[in-house]
Structure formats: C-alpha cells, structure tokens
Amino acid sequence: MLQAIETSGQPLAMGEATPIRIRNLTLSFGTTKVLKGIDLDIGAGEFFAFLGPSGSGKSTLLRAIAGFGPRPSGEILLGERNVIGLQPWKRDVGMVFQSYALWPHMTVRQNVAYGLEERRRPAEEIRRRVREALELVGLDAYADRYPSQLSGGQQQRVALARTVVIEPKVLLLDEPLSNLDANLRVQMRQDLLALQRRLGITTIFVTHDQEEANTICDRIAVLSDGVVQQVGEPDHVYDQPANSFVARFLGTANILDGRVIVRDGACRFVLDERSAIPLQGSHGEGEASFVLRPRGLEFADDGGGELAGTIAGSEFLGDTIRYFVEVGGRSLLVDEVHRRGGDRRAAGTEVALRVVPGQGVVLTR
Amino acid sequence: MAALSTALPRASFGQRISWGPLTAALGILLFLVAFLILPVAMVIYVAFTDPGSGELTLANFMDFFRSALFREAFYNSFYVAAMSVVLATVFALPLAYITSRFNFRGAVLIQTLGFVPLIMPPFIGAVAMQLLFGANGSVNLLLRDWFGITIPFMEGLNGVILVQSIHYFPFILINLSASLRNIDRSMEESAQMLGSHGMRLFRRIVLPLAMPGYIAGASLVFVKVFDDLGTPLLLNVNTMLAPQAYLRISSVGISDPMGYVISVILIVCSIFAMWVSISAMRGKDYSTTQKGGGGLSKRDLGALETAGCYLVVLALLAIVLAPHIGLLLLSLGTVWSFSVLPDGFTTEHYVVAVNKAWPFIKNTLIYAGIAALIDVLLGTAIAYLAARTTLIGRKWLDYIAMAALAVPGVVLGIGYLRLFYSVDMPFTGAPLATWWGIIVIALATRRLPYALRSCSAALQQVSPSLEEASENLGAPKVRTVRRIVLPLMAAGLVAGFVTSFATAAVELSATIMLVARESDAPLAYGLYLFMQSAAGRGPGAALGVITVVIVGLATYFAQHLVEKARREQSASAGSH
Numbered sequence: 001m002l003q004a005i006e007t008s009g010q011p012l013a014m015g016e017a018t019p020i021r022i023r024n025l026t027l028s029f030g031t032t033k034v035l036k037g038i039d040l041d042i043g044a045g046e047f048f049a050f051l052g053p054s055g056s057g058k059s060t061l062l063r064a065i066a067g068f069g070p071r072p073s074g075e076i077l078l079g080e081r082n083v084i085g086l087q088p089w090k091r092d093v094g095m096v097f098q099s100y101a102l103w104p105h106m107t108v109r110q111n112v113a114y115g116l117e118e119r120r121r122p123a124e125e126i127r128r129r130v131r132e133a134l135e136l137v138g139l140d141a142y143a144d145r146y147p148s149q150l151s152g153g154q155q156q157r158v159a160l161a162r163t164v165v166i167e168p169k170v171l172l173l174d175e176p177l178s179n180l181d182a183n184l185r186v187q188m189r190q191d192l193l194a195l196q197r198r199l200g201i202t203t204i205f206v207t208h209d210q211e212e213a214n215t216i217c218d219r220i221a222v223l224s225d226g227v228v229q230q231v232g233e234p235d236h237v238y239d240q241p242a243n244s245f246v247a248r249f250l251g252t253a254n255i256l257d258g259r260v261i262v263r264d265g266a267c268r269f270v271l272d273e274r275s276a277i278p279l280q281g282s283h284g285e286g287e288a289s290f291v292l293r294p295r296g297l298e299f300a301d302d303g304g305g306e307l308a309g310t311i312a313g314s315e316f317l318g319d320t321i322r323y324f325v326e327v328g329g330r331s332l333l334v335d336e337v338h339r340r341g342g343d344r345r346a347a348g349t350e351v352a353l354r355v356v357p358g359q360g361v362v363l364t365r
Numbered sequence: 366m367a368a369l370s371t372a373l374p375r376a377s378f379g380q381r382i383s384w385g386p387l388t389a390a391l392g393i394l395l396f397l398v399a400f401l402i403l404p405v406a407m408v409i410y411v412a413f414t415d416p417g418s419g420e421l422t423l424a425n426f427m428d429f430f431r432s433a434l435f436r437e438a439f440y441n442s443f444y445v446a447a448m449s450v451v452l453a454t455v456f457a458l459p460l461a462y463i464t465s466r467f468n469f470r471g472a473v474l475i476q477t478l479g480f481v482p483l484i485m486p487p488f489i490g491a492v493a494m495q496l497l498f499g500a501n502g503s504v505n506l507l508l509r510d511w512f513g514i515t516i517p518f519m520e521g522l523n524g525v526i527l528v529q530s531i532h533y534f535p536f537i538l539i540n541l542s543a544s545l546r547n548i549d550r551s552m553e554e555s556a557q558m559l560g561s562h563g564m565r566l567f568r569r570i571v572l573p574l575a576m577p578g579y580i581a582g583a584s585l586v587f588v589k590v591f592d593d594l595g596t597p598l599l600l601n602v603n604t605m606l607a608p609q610a611y612l613r614i615s616s617v618g619i620s621d622p623m624g625y626v627i628s629v630i631l632i633v634c635s636i637f638a639m640w641v642s643i644s645a646m647r648g649k650d651y652s653t654t655q656k657g658g659g660g661l662s663k664r665d666l667g668a669l670e671t672a673g674c675y676l677v678v679l680a681l682l683a684i685v686l687a688p689h690i691g692l693l694l695l696s697l698g699t700v701w702s703f704s705v706l707p708d709g710f711t712t713e714h715y716v717v718a719v720n721k722a723w724p725f726i727k728n729t730l731i732y733a734g735i736a737a738l739i740d741v742l743l744g745t746a747i748a749y750l751a752a753r754t755t756l757i758g759r760k761w762l763d764y765i766a767m768a769a770l771a772v773p774g775v776v777l778g779i780g781y782l783r784l785f786y787s788v789d790m791p792f793t794g795a796p797l798a799t800w801w802g803i804i805v806i807a808l809a810t811r812r813l814p815y816a817l818r819s820c821s822a823a824l825q826q827v828s829p830s831l832e833e834a835s836e837n838l839g840a841p842k843v844r845t846v847r848r849i850v851l852p853l854m855a856a857g858l859v860a861g862f863v864t865s866f867a868t869a870a871v872e873l874s875a876t877i878m879l880v881a882r883e884s885d886a887p888l889a890y891g892l893y894l895f896m897q898s899a900a901g902r903g904p905g906a907a908l909g910v911i912t913v914v915i916v917g918l919a920t921y922f923a924q925h926l927v928e929k930a931r932r933e934q935s936a937s938a939g940s941h
Contacts, residue, residue: 066554066558067557067558068554068557087557087562088554088557088558088562089557089558089559089560089561089562091558093558094558095554095555095558097551097554097555098551099549099551101549101551101552101554101555103552103555103556103570103573103574104574105573105574105576114556114559114561114569115559115560118556118559118560118561118565119560162555162559163558163559166559166560
C-alpha cells in the first residue's frame with residue numbers, strides 16, 4: 001500500500017488564507033456563452049466544490065480563475081486584487097490538472113522544484129522545500145524517479161506537491177480523482193481533505209461526482225448551463241434543492257407536477273382528482289413541483305396511503321430494493337430497506353403509498 | 366470430454382501446425398535471405414577478405430584509412446551530412462514553430478508546400494540549382510550587378526549541402542511538427558501557473574518535450590545524406606564516400622576491395638544513426654495529449670506579426686521550392702546561360718523529352734509497378750504473419766524487411782553485382798546481374814519497408830474481433846481474409862503501393878549500379894544521362910517536371926485515400 005499523505009502534525013503556516021469573490025463573471029467561446037454572470041463568495045480557507053455535469057461550465061470557471069482560456073468580463077477577486085487580465089504566471093494560483101500534467105522529461109524532484117526555480121529561490125531553500133513537500137505527500141523516497149515510473153495515485157501526489165510547494169494563494173483541483181480507481185479514490189479524497197485542513201488554503205474542487213463533493217467539501221456550488229443553480233452546504237443542497245435540476249443532479253428524486261391548494265389553513269399538493277398529499281408548513285397556492293426522494297415514500301400495507309399504484313418492476317441495490325410504481329400514469333421510485341430473507345413485492349401487485357411526513361420539498365414554478 | 370472433442374473437431378485447430386502461414390513465412394524468408402541478407406553479407410565478407418589469398422583480414426580497412434583521398438571522402442561525407450542537418454533545421458524549425466504556436470492562415474501553405482521537396486529526387490533539382498545559385502547563376506549575377514559580390518552557394522561541398530538540406534528538411538519538419546502537436550496544453554499551462562512563461566517556458570518545457578521527434582527527423586536526414594549517391598555525382602563532387610564506392614566498382618572493377626570497405630562504413634554509419642534515432646524515442650513517448658485536450662495553445666497574431674510570419678514563411682518556401690522553379694524554367698527555356706532568366710521560352714523540350722525518353726518512361730512504369738506490387742504482397746503477408754499468427758520468430762520477418770532501410774542503395778547494388786554476376790540466367794546464359802529483372806528486385810527490396818509500414822498500419826486498424834466475428838459465422842481463414850480483412854485494408858494497401866511506386870520510380874543509387882544497357886534503363890538513369898550534356902538539359906528538365914508531376918499526383922491521391930479511410934473508420938468507431 002502506498003504511504004498515505006502525511007496527515008498528522010501541526011497546521012503548516014502558509015500565510016493568511018485568501019477569500020475569493022466572483023462578480024458577474026461572463027465568458028464566451030466565440031459566440032457561445034459558457035459562463036453567464038457568475039456570482040460567488042468563497043471564504044478564506046474554505047474547501048469549496050464546483051459540481052455539475054460536463055458542459056456546465058465548471059472547468060471553464062476554474063480555468064478562468066487560474067487565468068487560462070478566453071478573457072472573461074466581470075471580476076475575480078483574490079483577496080482584494082482583481083485578477084482579470086493578469087497573466088497566469090502572475091496570479092499565484094495553484095492548479096492540479098485532471099491529467100496531472102507532470103513533465104515526463106523531468107524527475108519528481110525536478111517537477112516539484114520547477115515553480116521555486118521560476119521564483120528564483122536560493123538553491124538551499126529549494127532543496128529544503130522540495131523535500132518537505134514530498135514528505136507531505138509521502139513520496140520523499142521517489143524523488144529521483146520519472147513520472148512514468150509512478151502509479152496513477154503517486155503521480156497525483158507529485159502533482160499536488162508541485163502545486164502546494166509554491167504556497168499559492170488558492171488551490172484549484174480539476175477533477176483530481178477521476179483518473180484513479182475506485183478504492184484509491186475514496187482513500188485519496190480523505191487525504192486531500194486532511195492536506196487542505198493542514199495547509200489551511202482556500203481550495204476549489206471541480207467534480208461531476210456528487211459523492212466526492214458531498215464527502216469532503218464545506219460548501220458546494222451546483223452549476224448547470226453556465227449558471228450557478230445553488231450554493232450551500234452539501235446536506236442543505238440535498239435536502240432543500242432550489243430547483244428540479246439540482247434535485248435530479250444530487251441523488252435520485254421523484255419530481256411530481258401539480259398544484260398547491262390551501263383549504264382551511266391546511267396545504268395540500270394535488271396531483272390529480274384522485275391523489276393529494278398533505279403538506280407541512282404554509283405554502284402559496286398555485287402550480288408547483290413536489291420533490292420526493294425514493295426514501296420519502298413508503299408502502300402503506302396497513303392502509304391509509306395517499307397514493308395508489310401498481311408495482312411495475314424492481315431493482316436490488318443491496319441494502320435497499322428500489323421499486324418502480326405506476327401511479328396514475330407516472331412512474332415513482334420507492335426505496336424499501338432490504339433485510340436478509342425479505343420477500344420482494346411481485347410486479348403487478350396493487351400497492352398503496354404514503355409520503356413520509358416532512359420529506360417532500362415544494363418548488364413553486 | 367472425448368464426446369466434446371469429437372463434436373467440435375475444430376476446437377483443436379489452433380494447436381495443429383497450420384501449413385499455409387508456415388509456407389508463406391518460409392517463402393518470404395527465402396526472398397529476404399537471397400536479395401537482402403546474402404548480398405549485404407557478401408559485401409561485408411569481401412571487405413574483410415584479402416583479395417589475393419582469400420583470407421580474413423583487416424588490411425583493406427588499414428589501406429582505406431592510409432589513403433588521403435579516402436580519409437578526405439570520409440571527412441567530407443560526415444561534414445556534408447552534419448551541415449545538411451544544421452541547414453535543414455534552419456529551414457524546418459521556424460516553419461514548425463509558426464504552425465504549432467500561432468493561429469496562422471499560412472499554416473496550410475506550409476503543410477502543402479513544405480512537403481513538395483520530398484517528391485522530387487534531389488539529383489534532378491541539382492542542375493536547376495546550379496543555374497539559380499551557381500557561380501554564374503541567376504542569384505549571383507544579380508548580387509554582382511547590385512552589390513558587386515558573389516556567394517559560393519554551389520561551390521563543391523556547399524552545393525551538396527544546399528541541395529540535400531532543401532530536399533530532406535521535410536523529414537525534420539514532419540517529425541518536429543508531430544512532436545509539438547502531441548504536447549498537451551496542460552504541460553504548458555502547469556508551467557505558466559508555476560510562474561514560467563515566454564522563452565524560458567519554451568526552453569525548459571516545450572523544447573525538451575519536442576526533442577525526441579527532432580532527433581528522429583535529424584538522424585534520418587543524416588543517414589539519407591550520408592548514403593546518397595545521385596546528388597554528389599551530378600554536382601561532380603566525387604570526394605565523398607558513396608561516389609567513391611560507385612567509381613571504384615564502375616571503373617576499377619567489382620573485385621576491388623575499396624568499394625566494399627566503403628560499403629561497410631556506410632552501413633555502420635547508417636545503423637549508428639538509426640540507433641541514435643531509436644534510442645532518442647525509446648522510453649520517451651512524450652506524446653502527452655489527453656482526450657479533448659488538444660495541443661499547445663495557439664495565439665492570435667497582430668497585423669505586424671502576421672506580416673513577419675508571412676515574410677519568413679515565403680522566404681523559406683522560395684528557397685525550398687527553388688529547385689522546382691529552376692527546373693520548370695529550364696524545361697521551358699531556350700538557352701539559359703550567364704543570364705538571370707532564360708533567353709526565350711519554348712515547349713520544344715517536352716516534345717523531345719517524350720519522344721526520346723519514352724523507353725525510359727516505359728521501363729520505369731514496368732519496373733516500379735512490378736516492384737510496388739511485390740512490396741504490397743510481401744508487406745501484407747509479413748504484417749499479417751507478424752500480427753495475427755503464432756509462428757515462432759514471426760516478428761523477425763518484419764525486422765529483417767525493415768533492415769533494408771539501413772542498407773544504402775550503393776551497397777545493395779554492389780552486393781547484387783558481386784553475388785549475381787557469377788550466376789547465369791537460364792536459356793540465355795548471360796549473368797543474372799545484368800538482367801533487367803534484378804533492377805526490379807533491387808527496387809522492391811529497397812522500398813519494402815515503406816510498403817510494410819503502410820500495410821501494418823492498415824492491418825492494425827482492423828480489429829481482430831471483426832475477423833473473429835466472420836469466423837464465428839462460419840467463414841474459414843482464407844475467406845475471412847479475402848472478404849473482411851483485405852477490403853478494410855484496401856486504402857492502406859493502395860497507399861503502400863503508391864509510396865513504393867513513387868519512390869522506386871526516382872531511385873538512382875542501386876539502379877545506376879545495376880543498369881547493364883541503356884535499353885533497360887529506367888527514368889532516373891535516363892534523367893542522369895540527359896543532365897550530363899548541355900544539350901540534354903532542357904529535355905532532361907522537361908522529363909524531370911513530368912516526373913515530379915506524376916509522383917506528386919500519386920502521392921497526393923495516396924494521402925487523400927488514407928485520410929478518407931481513416932476518417933470513415935474513426936467515424937464508424939465513434940458511432941458505437
């Protein structure tokens with residue numbers, strides 16, 4: 001097993017952490033608008049994620065912060081300084097590339113020393129800091145190897161060391177885990193978190209994998225179509241999606257279209273003439289969507305469910321069984337906990353469904 | 366278990382000796398031994414043998430290095446080859462850099478015109494270069510009129526260096542451009558992010574990453590120039606190794622050991638340069654492009670910069686295309702001597718060329734056609750045996766065939782003369798070495814590596830699962846190859862044929878050794894004869910222009926075909 005990133009020890013002093021503020025950032029490739037007025041505030045020392053599907057603009061936004069790609073309009077403030085128009089080599093922004101971008105003609109040591117050499121640091125200081133950076137990622141024994149002689153995980157660590165050794169103001173990670181195999185990915189994301197906490201550096205992590213973003217980031221920004229859809233802590237964004245895109249992109253969701261009706265102070269979400277779901281709290285009347293995770297529905301075998309349907313099929317997911325239930329022409333997903341020896345409900349069975357109180361979210365349209 | 370193997374008698378097919386491939390492999394091996402290994406071995410053996418006693422000795426090599434003439438020839442060959450690499454680099458580097466770093470419309474111009482020199486044998490252009498750059502050529506006449514100076518572009522070794530570097534610089538351009546294209550943008554961006562930019566970034570990151578490609582191209586140029594016979598011969602520069610070997614054999618005779626000693630030196634240097642090229646590439650597959658990453662970032666140019674780039678590109682292209690321009694002028698000019706341009710223009714030379722040169726043209730079409738056909742057949746067979754069978758030593762067929770690249774044409778010619786002069790033809794009783802068929806075989810052997818690489822590349826694009834699907838549906842091996850493999854390889858095979866044909870049509874160095882009578886001579890030899898006399902130059906140039914056009918068109922269509930096939934295959938692969 002690889003030696004893990006050095007996670008113990010005191011926080012390393014890297015100077016004051018830098019907050020990032022992005023104001024009305026717009027960017028086009030030719031005539032195609034890729035970023036459409038982005039506003040974001042990322043706190044000093046925060047571990048922040050850009051989460052979105054491919055083509056959402058998340059990588060373009062990250063590259064714009066680093067100074068790559070077409071020149072955007074708007075503001076990117078690193079601390080107090082607007083860096084728009086500043087050359088990449090003058091920004092003091094550290095980026096770890098998806099491909100790692102290690103130079104194959106240089107050894108690990110030479111790769112890591114590069115940024116310090118460009119900053120004309122004294123040889124003695126370079127030697128010391130390179131050693132420290134490699135110790136930090138647990139690769140001090142590999143300093144004289146070439147990148148091609150390292151495994152994918154080790155290359156990733158070298159790329160990290162090469163970036164943090166220059167003590168950048170902010171650390172940008174472009175899908176850093178996508179080229180690793182599944183087990184290593186789980187290990188590495190904890191290592192990344194530990195490293196970020198130890199360095200205390202403002203970090204942005206770009207990913208399309210919600211699990212990665214949820215597990216390690218303080219806050220996430222969900223991007224789609226060049227627009228920030230929602231910003232918040234992972235569990236908040238998951239539980240209170242701002243719109244149906246966010247609801248679908250973070251996890252699986254049933255999204256039902258209908259109307260909110262208020263009668264005698266009680267709110268109800270009406271699907272059609274036969275089905276209505278009581279809502280908690282107060283809502284305005286009108287057209288709305290109702291977002292419900294598969295766990296938010298349960299089978300009302302004892303009677304009294306709000307919805308009636310027929311089992312259309314099921315998938316065995318291990319700890320749960322996911323049922324596809326036909327309800328008035330819609331297909332709803334319902335997860336039921338699986339226990340050893342439990343029977344599966346057969347397709348064609350008539351069932352009643354109950355909405356677990358408090359589990360649904362109403363999105364007004 | 367027993368029931369199963371009776372029910373499925375074909376299950377054990379793989380373990381049986383398959384006679385078809387084995388016979389084919391032995392046949393190919395026989396060809397390669399007879400026409401490549403034995404002639405070369407013979408040359409090496411004679412070089413180490415005492416001509417009188419027949420004993421093994423190093424005396425011939427001592428004689429070689431004791432002779433001032435040979436030492437000078439040795440030095441000159443090295444000097445010319447090295448300087449040609451330097452000059453070719455001067456031509457190639459700006460062109461490669463401009464196309465890979467800037468959004469520059471002229472890039473298309475470079476990509477098309479930059480490769481034109483390769484389709485003309487250098488010795489054809491040599492005469493035209495004399496008229497343009499010689500002591501009394503157009504350029505020096507103008508320089509004398511305007512500035513009162515002349516520059517000895519074409520004096521002695523200078524002329525060889527100029528002609529060779531103009532001809533071979535595309536090898537560096539192709540390899541260097543490919544290397545630059547294969548550098549992923551993130552390589553550059555990560556350096557920028559760490560604080561590097563401009564020339565420093567180029568020197569520390571871009572240049573080292575492009576180096577293997579450059580060295581591969583440069584060593585190829587070195588070998589080609591070092592081995593070339595036609596250009597120095599036509600420029601009347603005889604104190605170089607290849608001309609010395611030719612002159613020794615053709616004037617002193619095939620028993621003189623010096624020609625063989627020179628051949629061994631040529632082979633050793635070729636192998637050394639190839640070793641340099643291979644070790645430059647080994648373990649340094651710096652091709653770093655990622656999916657969708659694309660090459661180095663290209664920058665837009667300002668108006669002034671664009672103008673500057675065009676100036677550099679057009680100036681270089683003017684130099685590089687000078688042989689073609691000169692040849693065209695020569696073919697259309699009445700008298701061209703001591704003047705900047707020909708005195709008048711005429712199409713007469715073309716009429717003369719076609720009338721007088723028809724036998725040469727006919728011979729070339731036959732020789733190069735048969736040679737290219739042999740190459741494609743052998744190439745396909747070798748590629749298939751190496752990639753798709755389990756014969757022991759199957760890769761060696763490929764290696765041996767490719768080794769022909771390291772054998773200079775002069776050496777192969779000398780080997781054939783020595784080996785086949787004592788073998789009599791059936792019926793006629795004339796020596797086998799004087800038969801026209803031996804020229805065809807020499808051409809086929811020399812150009813086999815080109816066809817083989819085409820065929821291998823084409824075969825690699827045919828996934829084995831396509832074959833397995835055919836066999837699974839009941840088609841036996843031979844029918845599978847005929848109905849599935851060959852149709853899918855077709856474009857690559859045609860490209861292989863055309864490459865072999867086009868390069869064989871202008872081959873001179875082995876041909877010149879093996880042509881026994883003028884009626885058997887091919888075009889390249891005919892051109893050589895025409896260019897020897899002042900009166901023959903016009904028709905010779907016309908013949909040269911015709912050759913360049915034919916070879917150029919053939920190359921263009923071959924490229925076009927391969928590109929089209931590649932696009933279609935990648936399109937169908939992408940639709941999965």
